Amino acid sequence: MSPPVAPPGWSRWLVPPAALSVHLSIGQAYAWSVFKPPLESALRLSGTQSALPFQLGIVMLGLSAAFGGTLVERNGPRWAMTVALVCFSSGFLLSALGAASEQYWLIVLGYGFVGGIGLGIGYISPVSTLIKWFPDRPGMATGIAIMGFGGGALIASPWSAQMLQSFGSDHSGIALAFLVHGLSYAVFMSLGVLLVRVPRTEKPVASGPSAFEGVQVSARDALRTPQFWCLWIVLCMNVTAGIGILEKAAPMITDFFAGTSAPVSVSAAAGFVALLSAANMAGRIGWSSTSDLIGRKNIYRVYLGVGALMYLLIASFGDSSKPLFILCALVILSFYGGGFATIPAYLKDLFGAYQVGAIHGRLLTAWSTAGVLGPLIVNWIADHQKGAGKHGASLYGLSFVIMIGLLVVGLVANELVRPVHPRHHIPAPKEAADGRREQRA
Amino acid sequence: MADESNAPDRRALTVLAWLWVGAPLCYGLYELVLKARQLFAG
Incomplete structure (x- = not known):
């Protein structure tokens, strides 16, 4: 077709x-x-x-x-x-x-x-x-x-x-x-x-740069670049941190405020889960659109850096203030959604639009990994802490410290992202022809 | 190449397409708001 x-x-x-x-x-x-x-x-x-x-x-x-x-x-x-x-x-x-x-x-x-x-x-x-x-x-x-x-x-x-x-x-x-x-x-x-239609390539569809201008890297070559694996780590860490909250949101908020004067009911916990879904969705369109203005590397600095700060706030003061706990969780979930939605544009910036869909598909293995990693960390630690006789917010303290560590790893990987080396670029038609002439000479 | 000025007006199609996806999304958001209100009620 x-x-x-x-x-x-x-x-x-x-x-x-x-x-x-x-x-x-x-x-x-x-x-x-x-x-x-x-x-x-x-x-x-x-x-x-x-x-x-x-x-x-x-x-x-x-x-x-x-x-x-x-x-x-x-x-x-x-x-x-x-x-x-x-x-x-x-x-x-x-x-x-x-x-x-x-x-x-x-x-x-x-x-x-x-x-x-x-x-x-x-x-x-x-x-x-x-x-x-x-x-x-x-x-x-x-x-x-x-x-x-x-x-x-x-x-x-x-x-x-x-x-x-x-x-x-x-x-x-x-x-x-x-x-x-x-x-x-x-x-x-x-x-x-x-x-659905693909644009005619002979004419730009919008003022500004064409999608086909600049660096173009094939999906096969993208896998050989450190940039691909840095972004793999960035996505994996960001998603793991989000899933860490999303997966246990209802029992987490109930446990956090179980011993306080304002405990959270089952229906209120369900409302909290619904609010997290809204933050997740709003983050996808809101943060991803913001990345067009401030740049992809900067927005991931926010997702990972501010995300780590939010986890630190929850771990330190979360059980003393319900609004603070809810606000921090909402911000983390908006970054979780934003991370998913911004990654295709980040890939386009680094590898061009040539095979960005295929490169994105390969990068989604980071999502599968995070889908196993995030729930595993939070559930295993919570069960272990419960076995040790702990309760309330202390069930999750260690998980949050691990999440902060993972986000810092992601932040470092994001800092290591540089433009792709020209040896991976697909030569433009004129350059390829010049190359062939030079070989014949 | 065909002249762009003679191209058919697709504004109605665009509105219809956005309504097609927008209507169920609004239903989902409405149900979400109803559920989220429980957090502040309980």
Whole structure:
């Protein structure tokens, strides 16, 4: 499939909704927990078993983004969005079949494996195209799309819950809910497939620099540069620090103020989690757009440096002031979202727009690593401290110190980022021709 | 190359596309605000 080139007069403001239609859909993955309790009772599953489709989905997201990036660059965004639509929707349809026939392995295969491929290809599908359409504001453009991934769960969570309430929580009700999800997301994502266009390269799409000007590095060569691995560490550390709070947000705020005069109720803790989701989403568009003004290196200095300071404040004074605890957690989560959304623009600055989608896909392995690392640190330490007879805020003190250390590691990696050495650059056509003439002479 | 001045007006399509993604996002944000209010109520 050849990439769909925009006809004359095509508005670049049609591309962000195309990207959002995909990201708002695949962001449903973070609302999987809505299906867990009904599945556990209908199919007699344990909590670990019911988490399998989500876990496999996230593993497949990382793998398909890492290995499918080059295919996405070669075949273009419409091909990628079509693959994402087919995989994500058929994942739900297979799950519907699995729930109806009470074959749980079909739900794991459908939602986790097939749907997970849709997650990975869908996540990277619009990145390169948006950067090419918005060379003047790449941070804002990718921020809009990646904000959609955060927003997807906000939509799916109440929608899926209402659907299960209407259809029932037995296996046939779950099957019907999966079926409606599969069909609805297919229709919703089709907007992206129909609208997405790549810009014509002979004419700049905006005043200012073209996306194809300056340094261009292939995805294969990018992996051989220290810059790629520095950014891998930066993303991994930033995400680990965010997940550290996100994963245990509700029990954390309850534990922090359990022994105080103002304890936090279960419903208030749920409100805190919702507020963190809003900060995560706002950070994606807000901080990523700010990076267009102050530069990518500076914004990561803020994410990592101020993030470490926020953790220090929580660790030192968090249990004495609820507003301070909430404020610091919100700032950390906004940096978590901002880190995700700004990384494509940082990659574009260093490696050019040539294969930025494929490079971004490979960098997302840092997310998979952080997804294991963050919860592991916080949960293991909290369990260990509980075993040692500790309670309240002291369950998390050591975790926070580790998070500060990780953020400092990320800060150092960010400081080590330099422009890519010219030996990795793809020669411009004229330079390549001159090179060939020199070789012949 | 086709003349850009003769290109069709795509403002209606742009509005429709943004409504397509904006409407469900607003629903999600509304539900989020309802939930977040519990933090200050309890």
